[in-house]
Amino acid sequence: MTFSNSSRAPASSPLALAVALCFSAAIVSSSAMAQTQIAGDALAAVVVTGARFDSDPSLLPIGATVIxxxxxxxxxxxxxxxxxxxxxxxxxxxxxDGSPDFALDLRGFGTNSSQNMVVLLDGVRLSENELSSAILSTIPVDSVExxxxxxxxxxxxFGDGATGGVIQIITKRPGARNAGTHGSVYAEVGQFGLREGRAALTHSTxxxxxxxxGGALDTDNYRDNNAFKSRSVNAGAQVGFTDGRxxxxxxxxRQDSRFAGSLSQAQFDANPRQAATPKDFGALDSDRFTAFVEAKLAGYDLAAELSHRRKELEATYFHGTTSSVLDYESKQTQFSPRVRKLGQFGGVLNEAVAGVDFIDWTREQKGSSPSKATQKSKALYLRDEVKWDAFRLAAGVRRELFEKTNADPSPWSVANYDVTQGVNAWDVQGSYALSSKATLHAKAGHSYRVANADENGYTLVPNTVLQPQTSHDLELGTxxxxxGAKLSARVFRHELRNEIYYDPTAGAFGFGANTNLAPTKRQGFELDAxxxxxxxxxxxxxxxxxxxTFTEGAIAGREMVLVPKNVLSxxxxxxPADGQTADxxxxxxxxxxxxxxxxNSCxxxxxxxxxxxARYARKFGAWEVALAGLNLADKQYYGMAFxxxxxxxxxxxRQLKLSARYEF
Known part of the structure; x- marks a missing residue:
């Protein structure tokens, strides 16, 4: 595997708008939770997220699920x-790796599910420019709104990788309604050596x-040599002022993991808990700093986030009597200023949004084979939505440029490149309220994703990056x-070109390679009730x-791998109102x-x-005690097999857990 890096400054037309928005957002700020005046009427404070702004409840993202x-x-x-x-x-x-961060899969993207969806925390992108999942386990769950x-x-x-969808995590905002000092302490123990403790404190004045x-988690996990340890600390401060915050x-x-490795079917049948790699281990350190500002100026809403993340990973793998070490450090800086105009004209509510996204990612591999990879991206997007009577209509466009470099001095390197790739996205969405209870909606658009540094590190053609993946998207729903009854149903289709995927059958010697696949398609049905x-x-x-399925080429009609046709939850x-809950x-x-x-020959x-x-909990004043169980039938199964x-x-x-929580 090779890595890449670049240090050139971005330069193109979106830069001027970014600078203007940056200075505007830095001068004044306004709370997105504050009331907005439209045609002399005050909109109540709201908690739903619209086009990257907190917005009017009537502009809830079309077809969204809210937890x-x-x-x-x-x-x-x-x-x-x-x-x-x-x-x-x-x-x-x-x-x-034994962590609680499962690879989430929206709409059946299998092995690359994490690269075909975007995860954000309070507007900051958590999705990585690597073949890894967003780290969500360290977000304090009690802080989530x-x-x-x-x-x-x-x-x-949301740019690169949003074909499958977007998951936005919004944390609670301490303020006047919960002034004073509040906190909680949580402890949990369970099977497989589980020990977890969390504590949180907020103060508003x-x-x-x-x-x-802060939180600490220690567990031996289900399999041998699969112990996992995590320590995390989060701290924040914010200030509100006239029309701003x-x-x-x-x-x-800080995380430490032991790697159990993969098993053959015979090994799994004999003992699914055994380790194939009883010595492998690794460690991950990650630090993130985020600053934000939200403002209202002359009838415009302004917002910006500036985030910097540093991550260091080290892993040791044993091969008989020898071992190899993977050791690298990556850094990512994101700057996302944007502006919105929300107004009402003759009974029509209009929301216009414009913004830019800058991301600068660098990774340096250490050791005997040093390499440096970078990816710089800059994007401009425009979106407008109107609502009148029972109708909503929204349309938007985006242009994004990616500058990618990789420098690997080792004589066996097959990944040295310096390229620029440009991609476009568009979408049109609409809905119609048949009544106060029923709504129809439709979406059509074009989305994309580009290959990350890991994928470009081993391709069929040496020193050549993969082509961007594109998708024509269509959804109809109601x-x-x-x-107390709610129902949401959607039919969808994604027609993909140049899907980026690891093909284990590619290459002259059968070792596999990252490739652009022949055209593929995902279509189906979703129901929430x-x-x-x-x-x-x-x-x-x-x-x-x-x-x-594949839709063209030598294997047209064949099923894609690692995609279950049906998932039902x-x-x-x-x-009851007596302090008990069961789930x-x-x-x-x-x-x-x-x-x-x-x-499809296997x-x-x-x-x-x-x-x-299942879980049962009971409150005793400020205390809550709960008993929970996972995989209660002790099913021996697997969902990942390569x-x-x-x-x-x-x-x-099966795992049983006992927990206690104290709130003050």
Whole structure:
């Protein structure tokens, strides 16, 4: 694997707009939670996210799923990744390093699911320019206000990799409504040597608010040589002033992992808990600094985030009597200023948004084979949405340029390049309210993703990067709400060109390579539903059906690998008013092709599986005690396998956990 880097300054037409927006946003700021005056009427403070701004409730992102803080607390999830899977019904692929950060999969992108979706924390992009998943387990779960899941192409607002969709995590904003000092302490123990502790403290006084939290997690995990340890600290401060607020946040994470490796089918059948690599281990250190400002100036809303992240990874792999070490440091800086004009004209509500995104990423590999990789991107996007009577209509465009370099002095390097790639995105969305209870919507657009440094490090043609992946996206849907009953249904299609994927059958010697695949397609159906069955009882569920196939080339009509056709999740919740809560959930995942089975010639498939989880909690004043269980039927299964009957990563067996929380 090779790495790349670059240090040239971005230069193109979006720069002038970025500078102007930057200086405007730095001079004055306004709270996005403040009321906005339109035609003499004050809009109430809201908590939904529109076009990268907190917005009017009527402009909630079309077709979005929102997970509230109350749902997160009731389900008793221990981290944000688990909340997205358990409550949002999103399929998660078992992490390969023992961490709680499963690879989330929106709309069936299999191995590359993390690269085909964008994850943001308070507007800052967490998705990496590497073949790794966004680290969500270190976000204090008690600090989350809500999680918004928007499925489908979203590259206009969020850029590279947003074909599968976008997940936005929005944290709570301390303020006047919860002035004073508040906090919580949480402890949990469980099977597989689980020990976890979390503490959080907030203080608000006048215009100032501060927060501090920390967490420690130790677990041996289900498999041998798969222990995981994590330590994290988060601190933030913000100040509000006339029509504005600004703040800073610091986050620091230290993780240590043991790597169990993959198993053959025979090894899994004999003992799914065994380790194939009993000595391999690694460590990850990550630090992030974020500053933000939000402002209102002359009727315009302004906002900007500046974020810098440093990550250092070191891993040691043993090969018989020898070993190899992977050691690198990566840094990423993001600057995202934007402006919005929200107005009402003759009964028509109009929201116009313009913004730029700058991202500068660098990675330097250490050791005997030093290399340096960079990726610089700059983007300009424009979007306008109008709402009148029962209609909503939105349209947007985006242009983004990527400058990529890789310098590897080793004589065996096959990844030295210096290229610029330009891509475009557009989308049109509309909805019509049939009544106060029912709505129809439609979306059409063009999204994209570019190959990251890992993927460009090993391609079929030496020193040549992969072509950008593009997708034509289409979605039709409807939603219905009647009291305690809610229903949302969507049909979708993504027609992809140059999909970026690792093909284990490529190359002259059969070692595989990262490639642009022949045209592929994903189409299917999604259903979200919830209903109050009786007083204190609620049933909710999510169903997804995806058909992922090659549409052209020698293997046209063949199924894509590691994509289950059907995923069904359901939860039953009991919430009486006496301090008790109970929650039980089930997820069924259909069978799928092994990761190497591009020709669909393997006689076996990854078997389907069903898992059950449950939690019971009771409050005693400021205390809450809970008992939870995962995979209650102790199902022995796996969802990740990269070879026909091999390359298997076992999923976790049954685990019981006991927790206690104290709030003050």
């Amino acid at each position: 509230s803080a109350a749902e997160i607390r009731r389900a008793g999830v221990s981290d944000v990744n688990q909340a997205i899977r358990k409550i949002g019904g999103v399929l998660g692929h078992q992490s390969l 809500r999680i918004e899941i928007t499925r489908g192409g979203s590259s206009v607002l 006048g215009d100032w608010a501060f927060d501090l939290s 600004a703040g800073v946040r610091l986050s620091s994470t 939603s219905y709400t009647d009291g 919830s209903a109050e069955l009786a007083r204190d009882w609620t049933l909710s569920g999510h169903y997804q059906r995806v058909k992922a 359901a939860r039953l919740t009991w919430t 039980i959930g089930a997820q069924w995942v259909d069978s799928q092709r092994f990761g190497s089975d591009f020709t 006689a076996a498939r990854i078997p389907s599986y069903t898992t059950l989880d 070879q026909c009957r091999g390359g298997i990563y076992s999923s976790d067996g």
